[in-house]
Protein backbone atom coordinates (compact mmCIF):
# COMPACT_ATOMS: atom_id res chain seq x y z
CA UNK A 1 0.00 0.00 0.00
CA UNK A 2 1.40 3.42 -0.86
CA UNK A 3 1.55 5.95 1.91
CA UNK A 4 -0.40 9.16 1.39
CA UNK A 5 2.58 11.20 2.62
CA UNK A 6 6.23 11.76 1.83
CA UNK A 7 9.04 13.33 3.84
CA UNK A 8 9.17 17.09 3.54
CA UNK A 9 5.61 17.29 2.20
CA UNK A 10 3.55 20.27 3.35
CA UNK A 11 0.04 19.38 4.43
CA UNK A 12 -3.02 21.12 5.83
CA UNK A 13 -4.73 19.25 8.63
CA UNK A 14 -7.07 19.77 11.56
CA UNK A 15 -5.97 18.76 15.04
CA UNK A 16 -8.56 16.65 16.89
CA UNK A 17 -6.94 15.78 20.19
CA UNK A 18 -3.71 15.66 22.21
CA UNK A 19 -1.82 12.38 22.40
CA UNK A 20 -1.14 10.68 25.72
CA UNK A 21 2.53 10.65 26.75
CA UNK A 22 4.08 12.63 23.85
CA UNK A 23 1.48 15.38 24.28
CA UNK A 24 1.55 16.11 20.55
CA UNK A 25 -1.53 17.28 18.68
CA UNK A 26 -3.09 14.50 16.60
CA UNK A 27 -4.77 14.85 13.22
CA UNK A 28 -5.27 12.70 10.14
CA UNK A 29 -4.19 13.14 6.54
CA UNK A 30 -6.04 10.84 4.13
CA UNK A 31 -6.56 8.43 7.01
CA UNK A 32 -2.96 8.46 8.24
CA UNK A 33 -2.36 9.65 11.80
CA UNK A 34 -0.12 12.71 11.98
CA UNK A 35 1.41 13.99 15.24
CA UNK A 36 2.23 17.69 15.37
CA UNK A 37 3.97 19.06 18.50
CA UNK A 38 2.71 22.32 20.03
CA UNK A 39 -0.71 22.32 18.40
CA UNK A 40 -4.12 22.49 20.08
CA UNK A 41 -7.33 20.51 19.45
CA UNK A 42 -9.40 22.62 17.04
CA UNK A 43 -6.39 24.16 15.26
CA UNK A 44 -6.35 24.00 11.48
CA UNK A 45 -2.70 24.11 10.45
CA UNK A 46 -0.08 23.93 7.76
CA UNK A 47 2.67 21.44 8.71
CA UNK A 48 5.70 19.78 7.16
CA UNK A 49 6.27 16.01 7.46
CA UNK A 50 9.55 15.34 9.27
CA UNK A 51 9.18 11.64 10.18
CA UNK A 52 7.42 8.90 8.30
CA UNK A 53 6.57 5.55 9.92
CA UNK A 54 4.45 2.65 8.69
CA UNK A 55 1.29 3.76 10.48
CA UNK A 56 1.88 7.39 11.38
CA UNK A 57 3.83 10.53 10.57
CA UNK A 58 5.28 13.39 12.62
CA UNK A 59 5.09 16.90 11.23
CA UNK A 60 6.38 20.32 12.29
CA UNK A 61 3.95 23.18 12.64
CA UNK A 62 4.54 25.80 9.92
CA UNK A 63 1.49 28.03 10.21
CA UNK A 64 -1.78 28.13 12.11
CA UNK A 65 -4.48 28.74 9.46
CA UNK A 66 -7.39 28.74 11.91
CA UNK A 67 -6.69 29.11 15.61
CA UNK A 68 -8.51 26.85 18.07
CA UNK A 69 -10.56 28.49 20.86
CA UNK A 70 -8.58 26.17 23.15
CA UNK A 71 -5.34 27.93 22.21
CA UNK A 72 -3.74 30.67 24.28
CA UNK A 73 -0.46 32.55 24.20
CA UNK A 74 1.95 30.51 26.32
CA UNK A 75 2.62 32.58 29.47
CA UNK A 76 6.30 31.58 29.52
CA UNK A 77 8.70 33.04 26.95
CA UNK A 78 10.65 29.77 26.60
CA UNK A 79 7.63 27.42 26.43
CA UNK A 80 8.24 25.03 23.56
CA UNK A 81 12.01 25.52 23.58
CA UNK A 82 13.19 24.67 27.11
CA UNK A 83 12.32 20.96 26.80
CA UNK A 84 9.80 21.13 29.67
CA UNK A 85 6.16 22.19 29.27
CA UNK A 86 4.34 20.72 26.28
CA UNK A 87 0.93 22.31 26.74
CA UNK A 88 1.33 25.91 27.84
CA UNK A 89 -0.29 27.05 24.58
CA UNK A 90 -3.49 25.16 25.54
CA UNK A 91 -6.01 26.59 28.02
CA UNK A 92 -5.98 24.75 31.33
CA UNK A 93 -9.65 23.79 30.96
CA UNK A 94 -8.79 22.06 27.66
CA UNK A 95 -5.74 20.33 29.18
CA UNK A 96 -7.98 18.75 31.82
CA UNK A 97 -10.57 17.79 29.18
CA UNK A 98 -7.86 16.14 27.08
CA UNK A 99 -6.52 14.17 30.05
CA UNK A 100 -10.03 12.92 30.81
CA UNK A 101 -10.45 11.83 27.18
CA UNK A 102 -7.06 10.07 27.28
CA UNK A 103 -8.09 8.18 30.43
CA UNK A 104 -11.45 7.16 28.94
CA UNK A 105 -9.76 6.14 25.70
CA UNK A 106 -7.13 3.99 27.48
CA UNK A 107 -9.93 2.23 29.38
CA UNK A 108 -12.20 1.94 26.33
CA UNK A 109 -12.06 -1.84 25.88
CA UNK A 110 -12.49 -2.55 29.58
CA UNK A 111 -15.27 0.00 29.78
CA UNK A 112 -17.18 -1.76 26.98
CA UNK A 113 -17.23 -5.06 28.85
CA UNK A 114 -17.50 -3.77 32.43
CA UNK A 115 -19.11 -0.30 32.10
CA UNK A 116 -16.71 1.47 34.42
CA UNK A 117 -17.76 4.38 36.63
CA UNK A 118 -15.15 6.90 35.43
CA UNK A 119 -15.46 10.13 37.43
CA UNK A 120 -14.49 13.56 36.06
CA UNK A 121 -10.80 14.47 36.25
CA UNK A 122 -9.76 16.51 39.31
CA UNK A 123 -7.85 19.59 38.08
CA UNK A 124 -4.73 20.64 39.95
CA UNK A 125 -5.29 23.31 42.65
CA UNK A 126 -2.84 25.55 40.76
CA UNK A 127 -1.83 25.26 37.11
CA UNK A 128 1.47 27.13 37.69
CA UNK A 129 4.06 27.33 40.48
CA UNK A 130 3.23 23.87 41.82
CA UNK A 131 6.66 22.17 41.88
CA UNK A 132 8.45 22.00 45.24
CA UNK A 133 11.74 21.09 43.53
CA UNK A 134 13.47 21.59 40.19
CA UNK A 135 16.83 20.74 38.66
CA UNK A 136 18.53 23.43 36.64
CA UNK A 137 21.76 23.62 34.60
CA UNK A 138 24.36 26.27 35.33
CA UNK A 139 26.90 27.07 32.61
CA UNK A 140 29.19 29.73 34.06
CA UNK A 141 26.75 32.37 35.24
CA UNK A 142 23.98 31.29 32.87
CA UNK A 143 21.04 29.27 34.16
CA UNK A 144 18.59 27.23 32.16
CA UNK A 145 17.16 23.94 30.99
CA UNK A 146 18.33 21.83 28.07
CA UNK A 147 16.32 22.04 24.85
CA UNK A 148 14.51 18.78 24.16
CA UNK A 149 16.91 15.97 23.16
CA UNK A 150 20.02 18.18 23.29
CA UNK A 151 22.61 19.77 25.59
CA UNK A 152 21.82 23.25 24.32
CA UNK A 153 21.12 25.54 27.26
CA UNK A 154 17.89 27.54 27.06
CA UNK A 155 18.36 30.38 29.52
CA UNK A 156 15.63 31.20 31.99
CA UNK A 157 15.00 33.86 34.63
CA UNK A 158 12.21 31.86 36.27
CA UNK A 159 10.29 28.64 35.77
CA UNK A 160 6.50 28.94 35.80
CA UNK A 161 6.14 25.42 37.14
CA UNK A 162 8.38 26.03 40.16
CA UNK A 163 7.08 27.47 43.42
CA UNK A 164 7.88 31.18 43.69
CA UNK A 165 10.22 30.50 46.60
CA UNK A 166 12.28 28.22 44.37
CA UNK A 167 12.46 30.91 41.67
CA UNK A 168 13.66 33.38 44.26
CA UNK A 169 16.69 31.10 44.86
CA UNK A 170 17.83 31.17 41.22
CA UNK A 171 20.10 34.13 41.85
CA UNK A 172 21.88 32.18 44.58
CA UNK A 173 22.43 29.35 42.12
CA UNK A 174 23.77 31.78 39.51
CA UNK A 175 26.38 33.14 41.92
CA UNK A 176 27.78 29.66 42.56
CA UNK A 177 30.20 30.36 39.68
CA UNK A 178 31.96 32.86 41.97
CA UNK A 179 32.82 30.19 44.53
CA UNK A 180 36.45 29.02 44.64
CA UNK A 181 36.92 25.87 42.52
CA UNK A 182 33.37 26.12 41.19
CA UNK A 183 32.89 23.83 38.18
CA UNK A 184 32.16 25.66 34.96
CA UNK A 185 29.06 23.55 34.40
CA UNK A 186 26.80 21.82 36.89
CA UNK A 187 23.24 20.60 37.38
CA UNK A 188 21.77 21.95 40.59
CA UNK A 189 18.68 20.89 42.49
CA UNK A 190 16.64 23.46 44.40
CA UNK A 191 14.13 21.88 46.76
CA UNK A 192 11.77 23.23 49.38
CA UNK A 193 11.98 20.81 52.28
CA UNK A 194 9.18 19.70 54.57
CA UNK A 195 10.57 21.94 57.33
CA UNK A 196 10.20 24.94 55.00
CA UNK A 197 13.94 25.38 54.34
CA UNK A 198 15.37 25.59 50.83
CA UNK A 199 18.00 23.03 49.94
CA UNK A 200 20.39 23.88 47.09
CA UNK A 201 23.02 21.36 46.02
CA UNK A 202 24.52 19.74 42.94
CA UNK A 203 22.03 17.24 41.58
CA UNK A 204 24.77 14.57 41.72
CA UNK A 205 24.88 14.97 45.52
CA UNK A 206 21.12 14.95 45.88
CA UNK A 207 19.99 11.59 47.17
CA UNK A 208 16.21 12.08 47.24
CA UNK A 209 16.73 12.05 50.96
CA UNK A 210 15.41 13.26 54.24
CA UNK A 211 13.16 16.24 54.32
CA UNK A 212 12.14 16.19 50.65
CA UNK A 213 8.51 15.73 49.70
CA UNK A 214 7.82 12.35 48.12
CA UNK A 215 5.83 14.05 45.35
CA UNK A 216 6.70 17.31 43.60
CA UNK A 217 3.13 18.67 43.58
CA UNK A 218 2.40 18.71 47.28
CA UNK A 219 -1.08 20.30 47.00
CA UNK A 220 -2.36 17.75 44.49
CA UNK A 221 -0.64 14.93 46.38
CA UNK A 222 -2.80 15.87 49.39
CA UNK A 223 -5.88 15.64 47.18
CA UNK A 224 -4.77 12.20 45.96
CA UNK A 225 -4.30 11.07 49.56
CA UNK A 226 -7.74 12.32 50.57
CA UNK A 227 -9.35 10.45 47.63
CA UNK A 228 -7.45 7.31 48.64
CA UNK A 229 -8.36 7.53 52.32
CA UNK A 230 -12.03 8.27 51.57
CA UNK A 231 -12.18 5.28 49.21
CA UNK A 232 -11.30 2.78 51.94
CA UNK A 233 -14.34 0.69 52.71
CA UNK A 234 -15.69 0.36 56.24
CA UNK A 235 -14.58 -3.27 56.37
CA UNK A 236 -12.79 -4.63 59.47
CA UNK A 237 -9.56 -5.29 57.55
CA UNK A 238 -7.39 -7.91 59.22
CA UNK A 239 -4.38 -6.69 57.21
CA UNK A 240 -3.40 -4.12 54.60
CA UNK A 241 -0.51 -3.99 52.12
CA UNK A 242 0.86 -0.89 50.40
CA UNK A 243 2.75 -2.22 47.37
CA UNK A 244 5.36 -0.01 45.62
CA UNK A 245 5.24 2.19 48.71
CA UNK A 246 8.34 4.36 48.08
CA UNK A 247 9.19 6.23 51.29
CA UNK A 248 5.66 5.83 52.66
CA UNK A 249 3.83 8.73 51.01
CA UNK A 250 0.59 6.69 51.03
CA UNK A 251 1.50 4.22 53.79
CA UNK A 252 1.40 6.77 56.62
CA UNK A 253 -2.05 8.16 55.72
CA UNK A 254 -3.29 4.56 55.39
CA UNK A 255 -1.92 3.74 58.84
CA UNK A 256 -3.67 6.77 60.26
CA UNK A 257 -6.97 5.72 58.72
CA UNK A 258 -6.60 2.08 59.86
CA UNK A 259 -4.80 2.42 63.22
CA UNK A 260 -5.63 -1.07 64.42
CA UNK A 261 -4.90 -2.88 61.16
CA UNK A 262 -1.41 -4.38 60.65
CA UNK A 263 -0.01 -2.67 57.55
CA UNK A 264 2.90 -3.69 55.36
CA UNK A 265 4.78 -1.30 53.07
CA UNK A 266 6.61 -3.08 50.25
CA UNK A 267 9.27 -1.29 48.20
CA UNK A 268 12.19 -2.51 46.07
CA UNK A 269 14.51 0.35 47.03
CA UNK A 270 16.16 -0.28 50.44
CA UNK A 271 17.09 3.40 50.50
CA UNK A 272 13.44 4.51 50.33
CA UNK A 273 12.43 1.92 52.92
CA UNK A 274 15.13 3.27 55.18
CA UNK A 275 13.75 6.80 54.77
CA UNK A 276 10.27 5.52 55.62
CA UNK A 277 11.59 3.76 58.73
CA UNK A 278 13.37 6.92 59.87
CA UNK A 279 10.16 8.91 59.44
CA UNK A 280 8.22 6.28 61.36
CA UNK A 281 10.83 6.32 64.13
CA UNK A 282 10.93 10.09 64.36
CA UNK A 283 7.18 10.31 64.80
CA UNK A 284 6.81 7.27 67.10
CA UNK A 285 3.34 7.02 65.63
CA UNK A 286 2.20 4.45 63.13
CA UNK A 287 3.37 1.46 65.11
CA UNK A 288 1.04 -0.67 62.98
CA UNK A 289 3.42 -0.43 59.95
CA UNK A 290 6.13 -2.92 59.00
CA UNK A 291 8.31 -2.63 55.93
CA UNK A 292 9.69 -5.08 53.37
CA UNK A 293 12.58 -3.93 51.20
CA UNK A 294 11.79 -6.37 48.42
CA UNK A 295 10.21 -6.45 45.02
CA UNK A 296 6.47 -6.98 45.25
CA UNK A 297 6.75 -10.31 43.41
CA UNK A 298 9.37 -11.64 45.86
CA UNK A 299 7.40 -10.42 48.85
CA UNK A 300 4.09 -11.88 47.70
CA UNK A 301 5.72 -15.25 46.88
CA UNK A 302 6.36 -15.95 50.56
CA UNK A 303 3.92 -13.68 52.43
CA UNK A 304 1.66 -15.51 54.86
CA UNK A 305 -1.54 -13.56 54.66
CA UNK A 306 -3.29 -13.26 58.04
CA UNK A 307 -6.80 -14.72 57.96
CA UNK A 308 -9.56 -12.16 57.41
CA UNK A 309 -10.30 -9.27 55.04
CA UNK A 310 -7.34 -7.77 53.19
CA UNK A 311 -6.84 -4.33 51.64
CA UNK A 312 -4.26 -4.01 48.85
CA UNK A 313 -3.09 -0.56 47.77
CA UNK A 314 -0.64 -0.41 44.87
CA UNK A 315 1.12 2.48 43.16
CA UNK A 316 3.45 0.96 40.56
CA UNK A 317 5.75 2.90 38.24
CA UNK A 318 4.81 3.54 34.58
CA UNK A 319 5.29 -0.07 33.37
CA UNK A 320 2.60 -1.13 35.89
CA UNK A 321 2.60 -4.46 37.74
CA UNK A 322 4.65 -7.37 36.52
CA UNK A 323 2.59 -10.44 35.66
CA UNK A 324 3.62 -12.39 38.78
CA UNK A 325 2.55 -9.57 41.10
CA UNK A 326 -0.74 -9.12 39.23
CA UNK A 327 -1.52 -12.83 39.50
CA UNK A 328 -0.46 -13.01 43.15
CA UNK A 329 -2.78 -10.13 44.05
CA UNK A 330 -5.66 -11.85 42.22
CA UNK A 331 -5.00 -15.11 44.14
CA UNK A 332 -5.01 -13.31 47.49
CA UNK A 333 -8.58 -12.15 46.74
CA UNK A 334 -8.33 -8.91 48.73
CA UNK A 335 -11.68 -7.47 49.82
CA UNK A 336 -10.60 -4.18 48.28
CA UNK A 337 -7.89 -3.18 45.80
CA UNK A 338 -6.98 0.49 45.34
CA UNK A 339 -4.71 1.05 42.35
CA UNK A 340 -2.91 4.37 41.86
CA UNK A 341 -1.54 4.70 38.35
CA UNK A 342 0.64 7.11 36.40
CA UNK A 343 -0.03 5.29 33.13
CA UNK A 344 -3.64 4.59 32.04
CA UNK A 345 -2.48 2.01 29.47
CA UNK A 346 -0.87 -0.26 32.06
CA UNK A 347 -3.74 0.48 34.48
CA UNK A 348 -6.19 -0.94 31.91
CA UNK A 349 -3.94 -3.98 31.28
CA UNK A 350 -3.57 -4.71 35.02
CA UNK A 351 -7.24 -4.30 35.93
CA UNK A 352 -8.44 -6.54 33.12
CA UNK A 353 -7.75 -10.01 34.60
CA UNK A 354 -9.19 -9.04 37.99
CA UNK A 355 -12.36 -7.76 36.36
CA UNK A 356 -12.61 -10.60 33.83
CA UNK A 357 -12.42 -13.13 36.67
CA UNK A 358 -15.79 -11.64 37.62
CA UNK A 359 -14.65 -11.50 41.24
CA UNK A 360 -14.36 -7.69 41.37
CA UNK A 361 -16.47 -4.68 40.61
CA UNK A 362 -15.07 -1.21 40.09
CA UNK A 363 -16.34 1.36 42.54
CA UNK A 364 -14.80 4.29 40.71
CA UNK A 365 -11.91 5.35 38.54
CA UNK A 366 -10.82 8.93 39.11
CA UNK A 367 -8.24 10.87 37.13
CA UNK A 368 -6.14 13.59 38.76
CA UNK A 369 -3.98 16.20 37.13
CA UNK A 370 -0.75 16.18 39.08
CA UNK A 371 1.37 17.94 36.43
CA UNK A 372 -0.36 20.80 34.57
CA UNK A 373 1.28 21.93 31.29
CA UNK A 374 2.58 18.39 30.77
CA UNK A 375 1.03 15.25 29.29
CA UNK A 376 1.35 13.24 32.53
CA UNK A 377 -1.79 11.76 33.97
CA UNK A 378 -2.56 10.07 37.31
CA UNK A 379 -5.57 7.93 38.12
CA UNK A 380 -6.92 6.06 41.10
CA UNK A 381 -9.18 3.02 40.81
CA UNK A 382 -11.05 1.32 43.63
CA UNK A 383 -12.18 -2.30 43.23
CA UNK A 384 -14.27 -4.28 45.64
CA UNK A 385 -14.58 -8.06 45.90
CA UNK A 386 -18.14 -8.94 44.88
CA UNK A 387 -20.34 -10.19 47.71
CA UNK A 388 -17.63 -9.32 50.22
CA UNK A 389 -19.92 -7.56 52.67
Ligand SMILES: C[S@@+](CC[C@H](N)C(=O)[O-])C[C@H]1O[C@@H](n2cnc3c(N)ncnc32)[C@H](O)[C@@H]1O
Nearest residue numbers: 214244245246249267268269295296315316317
Ligand atom coordinates in the same frame (compact mmCIF):
# COMPACT_ATOMS: atom_id res chain seq x y z
C1 LIG B 1 5.13 5.50 41.44
S1 LIG B 1 6.31 5.24 42.69
C2 LIG B 1 5.23 5.26 44.07
C3 LIG B 1 5.87 5.59 45.38
C4 LIG B 1 4.92 5.92 46.53
N1 LIG B 1 3.72 5.14 46.56
C5 LIG B 1 4.61 7.42 46.54
O1 LIG B 1 3.42 7.77 46.53
O2 LIG B 1 5.54 8.22 46.61
C6 LIG B 1 6.70 3.56 42.44
C7 LIG B 1 7.66 2.93 43.43
O3 LIG B 1 7.78 1.56 43.13
C8 LIG B 1 9.11 1.14 43.37
N2 LIG B 1 9.28 -0.10 42.58
C9 LIG B 1 9.53 -0.23 41.26
N3 LIG B 1 9.48 -1.53 40.92
C10 LIG B 1 9.21 -2.24 42.03
C11 LIG B 1 8.99 -3.62 42.31
N4 LIG B 1 9.08 -4.54 41.34
N5 LIG B 1 8.68 -3.98 43.56
C12 LIG B 1 8.58 -3.05 44.55
N6 LIG B 1 8.77 -1.72 44.35
C13 LIG B 1 9.07 -1.33 43.11
C14 LIG B 1 9.96 2.31 42.95
O4 LIG B 1 11.21 2.27 43.60
C15 LIG B 1 9.07 3.48 43.40
O5 LIG B 1 9.42 3.87 44.71
